[in-house]
Amino acid sequence: MSELSVNHLLGIKYLNKKDIQLIFETADHFKEVINRPIKKVPSLRDITIANLFFENSTRTKLSFELAEKRLSADVINFSSAQSSVKKGETLIDTVNNILSMKVDMVVMRHPNPGAGVFLSKHVKASIINAGDGAHEHPTQALLDSYSIREKLGEVAGKKVVIVGDILHSRVALSNIFALQLQGAQVMVCGPKTLIPKYIDKLGVKVETNLNKALNWCDVANMLRVQNERMDISYFPSTREYTQQFGVNRELLDSLDKEITIMHPGPINRGVEITSDVADSKQSIILDQVQNGVAIRMAVIYLLASKIKQ
């Protein structure tokens, strides 16, 4: 049976194309499972998973927990908005304390880029990165690509624009790596202050005009402006941001094609996307959420099967 090339899911950049294919095929199976009357399989009855969230999260945490429970894993949760360092305990100590209670896998969200990579070098458990600072959010990128594949048949050859706050976004970075790995073309669009200066070196197109970007793409992934990560104002006002980078019905209707609209959530309605767009048939926002559970089940299942070996 096929297996992943990695023992942890720390970021998309550590995966290869076959890994993504395997995750998608496994997710296909689990998507069928979660739509059955009995939404649960006994696969991971012998596995204990700790969800460690050192940063606020609602949907990702729920999605992981649901995925774990539907695989019949035992689950413990630890949430702390404060990083462990501030409390005087190191991250390694915090995690090792939890692992000594015989935990097999750690799902971690953390405010610092590379926290998962760091942890994987110092503790004996399989690590899934549920978002580390502005670095990566691999399961989000996987579910985004999976949703594109579901809607448009395949990812290869598609043109995807990621709109908004690219500078502070782990979702953008993971999506760029995932989409490129599968042969899609990627563009980023937003105010220049929110686009990393050297992002073109990743082989993505850079556009500051939303109209042009939407005319180019097949899919637009609208990101939330992450005010909580900004140390200064990168644009004068939300009003002005929306004027330039908000998607509305009128703008979509002016295009000579029907593009697919995505959003990783939570949506700021009326800011990056208007309600009539978010709720339209062009939007696959709620499909993304459902696919998130299937993708996370697949990732957990595949990594757990490596632990069992």
Added chain:
Amino acid sequence: MNILIKSATIIDSKSEFHNTTQDLLIENGEITKIANNIKNPKNYQEIKLDNLHVSQGWFDSSVSFGEPGFEERDTIENGLKTAASSGFTAVALNANTNPVIDSNSDVTFVNSRAYKKAVTLLPIGSLTVNSKGEDLAELYDMNTAGAVAFYDYKKPISNPNLMKIALQYASNFNGLVCSFPQENKISGHGVMNENITSTKLGLKGIPALAEELQIARDLFLLEYTGGKLHIPTISSVKSVELIRDAKKKKLDVTCSVAIHNLYFTDSMLNDFNTHFKVLPPLRTQTDLDALIEGVKDGTIDMVTSDHNPIDVEQKKVEFDHAEYGTIGLESAFGALQTIFTLKKTIDILTKGKTRFGLENTSINIDEKLNMTLFNPDTKYTFSKSDIISKSKNAIFENETLKGKVYGIISNNKVALNN
């Protein structure tokens, strides 16, 4: 002190014996005879080592030892032992301590710790009170106690008027003012060079612009005030250009570069290894090439190990939380020789002394003995066993280096490695 050194190749472009292999007779701390096959006159201590080379003693313009306040990082005693073992006969010690070295008595304390050691310790006093960048410290008073320069270690003086006043004030007594080249508003919360690697890692970047703006500002100030300015540890192409132009204008400015900035690029940070977290950050190959060129053509006056022991508790943490810095004395010679010729390496290691108030010496008859002994040809992989510092945060760990140090003879003391 009477010694007979047998069969040593002298590397000293100021010596008439440069590039020749000789015996050296040392009597009462002075070189009295340099010739082939000198006979041991009175049962003097004899030094005979494999492929022995000697040069005038080496100098490092920027080291930190932690004491007082951060003894868990290292102590002055062990730091000086590290310096001696690594071939350095003089080191300028940063005020990177707690309390910060910002008064006459602090400088006197540091000096007392180095009393009668083989390595000469040159204390650098803080430029501002508690290195806070607000008010000038008592520079003149520290100067009289032996402070050779004034520097808020790795902390930029954000207020340009304060830097202007510092340059003007220190010029009264020919004091050397150091300015860390970073505009903090531009560097923001950056933790590594801003480029493709920082983008891939999602780490906040420090643009080279932050360094260049500050250097440009300081050079304008220097042109206005006169005085002596030293810019420690530059790291970018444009910084080299700015200083090259300033020297053409005959401004009294010197600068240094850290050895690791001549050796590694920011691509080393790819897996968030905190050993590579240094300030200024590792930059790109283009920067690295320009820095090496700057060293070769003399634009960059000094190359420093920028030795900074950091205990493991401050390094074995998430990248954002890790302290900046690496130890570097132990690997300095071996690393430089992978970049430059032996002659250039020795030239680099012996430059900048007079800027920090030291005399130049040479390997000549009737000269006072200040000497480093080494074998330039040994190739080895730098490992933890090569580290003498209390902290083991070595950026050069696992690198293949060239050249090992036998020890030093300095301040009438022989300090040889086993």
